[in-house]
Amino acid sequence: MEQGRNQQHPQQQQPKPAILAPVGEMKAPAVAPQQPKPPAPAMPVPRQWPMAIKPPSTEAKTVTPKKKKHCNCRNSKCLKMYCECFQELQFCDGCNCSNCGNIVGNEKARNEAMEAIRQRNPLAFQPKIENGPSTHNVRKDTSGAVPLVPKHNKGCHCKKSGCLKKYCECYQANVLCSKNCRCMDCKNFEGSEERKALVQGDYASDGNKTQQAARVAINGTIGSSGYNHSPVRRKRSREDAVGIRINSEGSMPETQFQQGNHADTSLLAPYSTGFDGHSAANSQSKSYNPIYRSPLANTIHLSEVNDLVTQLVTVCRMAAATIADNKVDGTTVEKEFHVNGELSNGNCKQQQLSEASRMDILTRGCSDPPNSNEMDSHWSDTAKDSRPASPTTQALMCDEQDTTFGNDYRSSYPSVSCDQDISEINAAQENLVLTGLREYLRVIITRGKINEHKSSSEAAMELDGRQHGAMPAFAPREVRENIPSSNGIETPGINQKLTHDDGSKR
DNA sequence: GAGTTTGAAACT
DNA sequence: CAGTTTCAAACTC
Incomplete structure (x- = not known):
């Protein structure tokens, strides 16, 4: 009966590091179950933060880097990609999930599930965040080489979050949105004022400030672009209450020119000016940062x-x-x-x-x-x-x-x-x-x-x-x-x- | 802590 | 491939 609720009895266990699934199986067919190994320098590095890039969440700021996530899955048995543990090839351990199938001793079902998912998408378990060939993701200074900025393999598809909330996988992984993304009203690009505001909010190490900054950044600037007129309107009881507000500057939202038109993060936009042609240029004059911008950035004023x-x-x-x-x-x-x-x-x-x-x-x-x-x-x-x-x-x-x-x-x-x-x-x-x-x-x-x-x-x-x-x-x-x-x-x-x-x- | 919102994953 | 549903995390109140 007590199959659910963590057969691991987490309360009685010492907090353990995440149990990683066999790593070598990434592309190989499911193999015989192996004993869970202690944390290995595994391939699927969950939620890895690129070097020198600050994690956006307050949690990440105060917590040991290796802290495992604890899922709360109820219906997926932790055997679908909905489950973060499963997604990261980790066994559930100390989670609050129900009817968990992602546990030691259930490797058969687990492997079957993984195989099924791989059949649909062979790259499903590939790390979502891909670093560039260089292990150094951040340009050291202005004389450095072009940074190979980590980016999301699949890209996000955000519509409402402006890619400035943790709903956004890119933002959550603290990578800039890239050409892989198909997001709307994206504000997760270098030079984005909204993003800057958020980063500053983070540095303020004040959760409220951060949240407030996020609200201002997103709500205050989602203009009358894309989403608002998108035919893809999901039913929302309070959708209209959200209201799409015009950019406080009354200008045409720059993201109108970005939707579906992301440049590769690894490319450098010559001028990082925003739509108004001011802000990012200023920021760039201070430090030459890797910039992802639409080819039309700085083009339409x-x-x-x-x-x-x-x-x-x-x-x-x-x-x-x-x-x-x-x-x-x-x-x-x-x-x-x-x-x-x-x-x-x-x-x-x-x-x-x-x-x-x-x-x-x-x-x-x-x-x-x-x-x-x-x-x-x-x-x-x-x-x-x-x-x-x-x-x-x-x-x-x-x-x-x-x-x-x-x-x-x-x-x-x-x-x-x-x-x-x-x-x-x-x-x-x-x-x-x-x-x-x-x-x-x-x-x-x-x-x-x-x-x-x-x-x-x-x-x-x-x-x-x-x-x-x-x-x-x-x-x-x-x-x-x-x-x-x-x-x-x-x-x-x-x-x-x-x-x-x-x-x-x- | 309950309810809502969001977007990925799964499904059709 | 596009639209819809399911799901769980993030978020708000």
Whole structure:
């Protein structure tokens, strides 16, 4: 009867080190049961922490490194991968599991279970965290070789945790998310502010602070990206209460450009700038750390997005004005068009508000993005779900809410009343907007390719044993970013708009 | 400590 | 391969 609840009677046992299963069986067919061995320098190193990388959990901070985990399995008999002990090829020992089959003396069933799992996935028992060929995972200093950063073999698939909670296997193993991951809203990359905040929280050695930091890092920054619109919405009683909040900076969440697009951790992003192009660059100037970033990192900037939005709206209006100009007496149109804020039509007013806000963004630049409240107030009357959206989304919303720009102009320019004219205007607007958007997307794609290529080649170069200076020999930004235009991609309008105050194209 | 949330594993 | 269910750990209250 008392098959469950730890036949080991843990209470009566001295705490023992984890009992590791025969290690040599990793790829071999299940062999005859062996006596459990004392802890060996086994292959499956459970939850190993890369050298010099700080374990995220408070537990790991205060506990002897070899402390075994104690599972609490109830239904799996500890013979499935759900069980951490089993997963790590350890026998349960001192666990609180029920009906445990992962015990000495039950090797037959255990091996059968392992075999079944191996049949499904031969690599199932492979250590999840794979270190690079070098045993030294951390760059010693700026002159070191490219660190072979440990990474998760399978990668995580996190959706909500931002990969900053222990739900995330990568985070739990204290490795950065890599290209193996298919996570959403990932914030577990080098240079991530949220991750930094968490690390600092850990250093504060204050559990509450750590948790608070995690909450802030995750909740405060999960933007209107991926998950929010993901069709994969699991039923959650309080799902909506969680609310997806916009990044407090009101910027488009950078992770929008990272989802499903992880770069290899072992690659070094030339510039670790985040979306805003500030933070990570600063951090890198202090220490040259291994960086995993999307090839598009540092490619799309807030100001560019704002530029694009403004550009599209402007193009739209100009198209309408031009066409109307051709049809009607142009003077009225021009006049009306320049009376900013005078148009009384509701939709138009809304649009102008939006545009005014965007212009505001532009004038402030990315260093001072509008906060979400500000943005909310501007769009609050139309944002019925009160969920803030990225500037791009807002631009699209603006477009949709207007139904047709033509309607605006129908009222603004009474003389343009013919439906045919309106649809002409709409068609022209649509054409221009889509063209502009297409060009912009082309630029982004090209940049991504270039950055990716550059990253990999640079990483390869570094691997060849290079480095003299404290900083990597990455090409100057200007050089790197001039490439798109020299690549035969002509994006006159948008490209122009993508030129920044400092004159550098990004 | 109970209940909820989360994501891996298992299943279909 | 994608969607769903099961499971146990992590997390919240």
